[in-house]
Amino acid sequence: MKDRMRIGDLSERAGVTQRTVRYYEKMGLIPPGEREGNGQHYYTDETVARLRKIDQLKKLGLSLEEIRDVIDLYFMDPSGVQPKQKVLGILKQHLAETDQKIEGLQQFRTDLLNHIDRFEQWLKDAEQH
Amino acid sequence: MKDRMRIGDLSERAGVTQRTVRYYEKMGLIPPGEREGNGQHYYTDETVARLRKIDQLKKLGLSLEEIRDVIDLYFMDPSGVQPKQKVLGILKQHLAETDQKIEGLQQFRTDLLNHIDRFEQWLKDAEQH
DNA sequence: TCCAAACATGACGTTAACGTCGTGTTTATA
DNA sequence: TATAAACACGACGTTAACGTCATGTTTGGA
Incomplete structure (x- = not known):
């Protein structure tokens, strides 16, 4: 239940390499988290969850690009979304x-x-x- | 129902490019079929079926290497196989x-x-x- | 305070599964 | 028989998704 970890901790928890974390960050799959001037990045539990979700989606055969287009849907509460019908459409x-597969x-x-x-x-x- | 086609015909029927056919041939996914000295390759309907099967398996997320290890199982009768127990092991x-997926x-x-x-x-x- | 461990960043390397190009030979049709 | 279309083969190019140094900075514990 840490809410302020660095990349080593994060990657270990999520079961991915640090390189992967940085790559996903650059690709826009997970939000960046820098702190003031020191240069080090800090992450939260939600990032762990995102990484795990990304892994799931990859195993379903989605590319990182496809994942980037939908990953946010899994991490926002419905009350905050404007085009809810559109999101619902994508989910459906x-x-x-998935049923096809x-x-x-x-x-x-x-x-x-x-x-x-x-x-x-x-x-x-x-x-x- | 042609039983002696060249690569253009084959690739069109199977819905793949000629490059893909040659690549699969070199990778051992489909049997080679050269004729005497002219250099041209001839294929049969079974090759079309193999190419379609390969496509199916790819859509399930198998790599070409994994496919190469099992594709023959779909195109031979068990009576012709020597290491039957080994083949059975692979299939299982x-x-x-598959169950995991x-x-x-x-x-x-x-x-x-x-x-x-x-x-x-x-x-x-x-x-x- | 000191120093090993952790982190940041850039650059080059790697694998799978082909695409594309160039050049030379074979086939099939007018 | 001439010649365009089809084929063969080698070689270099490409994209995704990272791996692997190399080098320099930051952190955290004795």
Whole structure:
């Protein structure tokens, strides 16, 4: 529950490298946090959450550019957003895409099971002399 | 139903570029098909099917290297394979990975639904004056 | 206060999956 | 048979998403 950590702490908690943090910062995926004149950057728990969210989205196959376009939706309360309907639209579109991907994977899974069955069947047949 | 096409025909049917065909050929994803001394490569309908399968697998997030390790499984009958147990192992490992991905996606889906709910709730509350 | 550990920044390197170009050969059609 | 279209092959280019130095500054504990 720290609310003022530096990059080492942050990257360790989020499970990414410092290089990645700096890269995302430059790419606009996480907000910058500099302090006065010393040059060091300070981050909060929300940054950890953002990094984890980014990781999730990456695993879904989104590029960093795509993520940058939607990441903010996950970190603002609805009362602060002006074009709420638009945001809702994007979220629903993401839901549809996710369902598509799940369906594709399940189809793939079925294919895999069929192949496994075929192999096991062959092994069993060959086994009984 | 051609069984002897050249690269132009092949790439058009499979919906990939000629460069991609040559790249996959060099990477061992599709079998080479040269003819005598003329230098030109000839392909069959199966190559079209392979290219389409590769595209499917790519959309699931598999790398070309991962695909190369499994693509043959879709295009040979089990009776022709020597190390059947090994192949079975690979298939089962892919099954496990697929299950992992599906689980991740479903978690993400749940998150999405929660966010959507929050937005819709807010809109409904704001609506009644 | 001193000094090792942590941080900042710039620059060059790396991998995957192709794109693009140049040049030379093969095929197919008028 | 001539010649444009298709093909082969090598080589260099490109983008994303970082990794890996190198070098200089800041922090925090003995």
